[in-house]
Amino acid sequence: MICLKHILNFYINSSIHVAIAVFSLSYMTLLEFNISYDKAVLYFIFYATITGYNFVKYFEVAKFQHRSLSKWLRLIQIFSLICFVFMGYYSFNLEKITIIYIAVFAILTFLYTIPFIPKRKFLNKQSNLRNISGLKVFLIALVWVGVTVFIPLQNNHFSMDTMVVIVSVQRFLLVIMLMLPFEIRDLQFDSLKLYTIPQNLGVKRTKILGFFLGLGMLILEFLKQEVCINRVLVLLTILVLTVLLIWFSREKQGRYYAAFWVEGIPILWLLLMLVVN
Numbered sequence: 526m527i528c529l530k531h532i533l534n535f536y537i538n539s540s541i542h543v544a545i546a547v548f549s550l551s552y553m554t555l556l557e558f559n560i561s562y563d564k565a566v567l568y569f570i571f572y573a574t575i576t577g578y579n580f581v582k583y584f585e586v587a588k589f590q591h592r593s594l595s596k597w598l599r600l601i602q603i604f605s606l607i608c609f610v611f612m613g614y615y616s617f618n619l620e621k622i623t624i625i626y627i628a629v630f631a632i633l634t635f636l637y638t639i640p641f642i643p644k645r646k647f648l649n650k651q652s653n654l655r656n657i658s659g660l661k662v663f664l665i666a667l668v669w670v671g672v673t674v675f676i677p678l679q680n681n682h683f684s685m686d687t688m689v690v691i692v693s694v695q696r697f698l699l700v701i702m703l704m705l706p707f708e709i710r711d712l713q714f715d716s717l718k719l720y721t722i723p724q725n726l727g728v729k730r731t732k733i734l735g736f737f738l739g740l741g742m743l744i745l746e747f748l749k750q751e752v753c754i755n756r757v758l759v760l761l762t763i764l765v766l767t768v769l770l771i772w773f774s775r776e777k778q779g780r781y782y783a784a785f786w787v788e789g790i791p792i793l794w795l796l797l798m799l800v801v802n
Contacts, residue, residue: 540578549795550673565618572612666700735771
């Protein structure tokens with residue numbers, strides 16, 4: 526039992542779970558636009574997510590404790606390096622325009638972590654994008670949209686149209702919804718200068734916001750050129766589960782509530798889509 530718990534902790538802490546979630550949303554994009562399975566772009570996104578997330582999560586820890594890193598962090602560093610190598614391998618199979626898009630989101634990820642802005646009142650202790658007041662959740666949602674929608678489409682030479690805009694907005698709203706339980710969980714730790722959604726609205730109104738974001742996603746589904754009843758039912762199921770997870774979020778929640786169950790929503794969405802397809 527202890528061994529399984531260690532494996533689960535490594536699975537979450539090494540960002541494998543979130544990488545599968547991002548992979549799932551990227552695959553969802555291919556299904557949405559009837560594009561065949563693109564191994565190169567999907568595998569690249571998977572390994573890039575692990576590399577990027579671990580860089581963001583453990584940069585400060587590794588920076589100040591590089592001589593006395595714990596065993597688990599060293600293991601994650603080695604694992605991240607292996608994923609970086611695989612990411613590089615699959616990047617050679619991508620289109621040139623895709624590489625340009627990837628570079629833009631890579632720079633955003635870098636600036637999200639590395640201090641580069643002069644400290645002002647709207648910043649917290651660290652002068653990076655992560656700590657600009659009110660920006661964090663929207664920046665994450667923007668990057669997820671870019672990675673899971675635009676990169677798969679660009680790699681398959683899919684031009685921008687109304688359908689792409691609708692799917693992008695839906696994905697943006699979903700990521701914000703998925704972030705809300707994390708925002709509520711971190712309410713007791715976040716600096717007031719961050720101006721997170723729960724800090725501005727309060728916990729109850731944040732949960733109500735989650736409901737309206739889900740409603741917006743559902744309405745957008747009916748604006749698509751072709752409305753598939755099976756896909757609508759799957760989306761409705763996912764939205765109900767997500768809203769419930771938001772509603773039952775607490776500041777003091779279980780260790781795996783947000784990190785496993787909430788982040789697992791995109792994985793479940795893909796599995797249900799594969800079943801109905």
